[in-house]
Amino acid sequence: MPQIVPTLDEALASIADGCVLAVPRENSGVAMAATRALIRRGVKRLELIALPTSSLQADLLIGAGCVALIETSAVSLGEFGPAPRFTAAVIAGSIKMKDATCPALHAAFQAAEKGVPFFPLRGLIGSDVLAHRPDWRMIDNPFGNNDPIVLLPAIKPDVALFHSPMADRAGNVWIGRQRELATMAHASAKTIVTVEKIVDGDLLADATLSAGTLPGFYVDSIAVAPRGAWPLPLPDHYAWDEKHLAEYARLAASEEGFAKYLEQYVYDRRAA
Amino acid sequence: MPQIVPTLDEALASIADGCVLAVPRENSGVAMAATRALIRRGVKRLELIALPTSSLQADLLIGAGCVALIETSAVSLGEFGPAPRFTAAVIAGSIKMKDATCPALHAAFQAAEKGVPFFPLRGLIGSDVLAHRPDWRMIDNPFGNNDPIVLLPAIKPDVALFHSPMADRAGNVWIGRQRELATMAHASAKTIVTVEKIVDGDLLADATLSAGTLPGFYVDSIAVAPRGAWPLPLPDHYAWDEKHLAEYARLAASEEGFAKYLEQYVYDRRAA
């Protein structure tokens, strides 16, 4: 059952060096305040799995030297351009890259959710995405006839980490339409959530709200982080901070600029 | 895009004789008024797939001679006892039986939802459920070592039919926590929904309601049927009609009693 703890650091305690950490795509509720806290703590050798893509979160963690490996379908700042620290790290060979494609990551998390060793997926055959994934297998579809199909092994992260609008005091978390967050939690050994606020009442008892609620049963720890997805958006709550992302893209283009960004927006706690 | 039609018969027009018809379990919103309309119309040779079980709905359709085949994990009236017409039909050999187990049906619908030919499932090996399913296959898990696992072919019904509390005028349907209804609709070529009422506004535009909404994009036709799940329950709206189900169990124990039930509660439209 979830613990609602007073600080981000307490909530994040189980994210140890080397943790296999699952995080959501940039517009599903990224725990950015928690990400800055992890960088301040100096977490190392994360194996980051982005379901299915990432943006600022992966770029920051990679730039700060927290990441050993990333599995993702893409890392990009979207309209603010490429993700500069990700790009530099891949070219420098300083992180290990597992390129995937979006539905493959969704399927591999769903396989873990269902307790099966693999899920099949169409597509992929003949792509170099498949060619560079020795952990994926091709079999002949036993229901077909000379019909090759790819099987993806289940992804079972150590920890899932995301940000949501609210939780109740029992630790039930409102996720709305972002159902991949439920799948992430189901697939992961532990789940850590930051929320805008803790609300009174029981989200599960409400016929309307319960439809968009991840039961606290799957959640290990929760901390309150107002505007905790900033500068990324929180669905139905706030939008990107475009000005900040443009500033990030500009600064992170160089190592020096990135160091300055870290100093100003991550290490200086007043800004976090 | 969905048509909101004035009568049950119009909504059900695409359920032809021989239709592969998917229906939900007894407490997820069973379209009972629509079921009675199908019996009145005299639909024949249905291949009924219950996700994953059924109660009164299957028993009525079987008793009325509408069903050629049923795939299900169980048919029972729960605390009101066995399903008498189902039991009699299986013993008489008048319907073809495909016994499954609940998670196998969930998985096979999810396979269709994801556009893959099969899903794997643990369990099953060594059971006579598997032994009597030549359409299921066992393979050696390519990620394991001498690790047999069962593959279930995707289930793609012709039509999914269920009952929900409400739809908006664009045909978006509130399903709440009954997410297997979304999976049923995604897996099926067509989806027909009966609802308690049509509401103003846009269910998809509301951040809270949208989390429990099946988009009208997946729905073909909708008809209003107040208390359309009666005498079965509608989650968060009304409970079983226990008195009626006890009466059904008593009457349906004999063919004569069942005929009387049909006359009184199905063919006499005033009671439907």
Place this chain on the structure above:
Amino acid sequence: MTAAPPEQKLSNEELLASVIADLIGDVRHVAVGNASPIPATAALLARERGGGKPYVSLLQSRKHNFFTDGGRELFDCAGQGRIDVFFLSGGEIDGEGNINLVSIGEYEHPKVRFPGSFGAAYLYYVVPKVILFRTEHSRRTLVPKVSFVSAPGTSPENVFRNGGPIALVTNRCVFSFDQTHRRFRLESVHPGHAVSEVAEHTGFAYVQPAAVPETPSPSAETLRLMRQVVAPELAEVYPQFAARIFGVRVPA
């Protein structure tokens, strides 16, 4: 609400619930299927004694389970290893722990048809502690070999299996199940029942120790918890059972 006075005589249902609560042991999550008031009583009793642990899901009740991902979530949850104890029964149960929820006779032309396997052909494999519960203890229900295996009691070593039967509780006795030797062992006979009676009414062979103890009755504290704390909770889900066994009436 009013509850049974503590001096009331121990009922058979209370004894069975107490036995099952002991079998549940120290776990995180117990799920109880539909129409299972005695296992539900046992699970809630275990929770009271554990100070809130295990978490108890009563599938019968929207209020007492947390599922928001549709009908599949129970099975997904079990597949994730997040359900530690579940209860199964059978139209027939045999000495190797095989259960039959489908039919008797040839499958294509059965003599008797039961409702179906429900989730048994999966949950029996993936829930670590499955407690078999069948009050009717007769040669009709406890058979040498089931007519149809809805789920086998054990599996070959290479077959993925995290779970299976640990015990069979009937209205006469408690059997434990030895998954290695694929057989039941008579652990205790309920007060008022005899070892010879168990033999007479059991259709399968089982291990019978030289001395078979009487099934222990619940302690006064356990009985107090069951009657005063568990029974009122139970009444929301099983009002008729709670009224009949514990005398709990929910105010109209």
Place this chain on the structure above:
Amino acid sequence: MTAAPPEQKLSNEELLASVIADLIGDVRHVAVGNASPIPATAALLARERGGGKPYVSLLQSRKHNFFTDGGRELFDCAGQGRIDVFFLSGGEIDGEGNINLVSIGEYEHPKVRFPGSFGAAYLYYVVPKVILFRTEHSRRTLVPKVSFVSAPGTSPENVFRNGGPIALVTNRCVFSFDQTHRRFRLESVHPGHAVSEVAEHTGFAYVQPAAVPETPSPSAETLRLMRQVVAPELAEVYPQFAARIFGVRVPA
């Protein structure tokens, strides 16, 4: 809102949107990925001309897509055969329709790294009409052979494939793609561009008919729809684009 006057000169973006709208044809559902204002314009134009058909999902906008089942629903929807048209691009595109969204150079030690394949390694196979769109038409982007195949243009006969590229639209011309012969064909050259210029800036071989027509400009009615009906809708999702191309200003 105010919109561009109809007498305004045809812009390059309007021409491309009109070409793409024609390629979309008579279908049920067009989905448009992020940061794709010209394909979005084309899809909305097709919808206006079709009287509400096709259904258009703009993935960039919560308001303009119906998805309620999380990030997987787009891909599930495509796997169900419910998406007829999608748009893809590439850091590199080669003459066999292969697209590269990953890197240039050795994969383990790339010289250039792009963001990644996103959904391309799946959607390219299952969406019947994929329209490739890359405004930059140069030997750097249109190459003889991509360095990394994010998704191949065609597949062997026994590989499950319901979809693939039907055309490539650039800022110079329109190519169609022949899936049987695995090659592009020059269909038309945009006004102000020349056949020889296409040859000069294209790194791959393609079929060039004896006569290559000029890309047809949108009709007056199409232009009116685009500027007066589509542009204001578009402004909600792509305000900067709508302002720059169509002069549409959303009131603050």
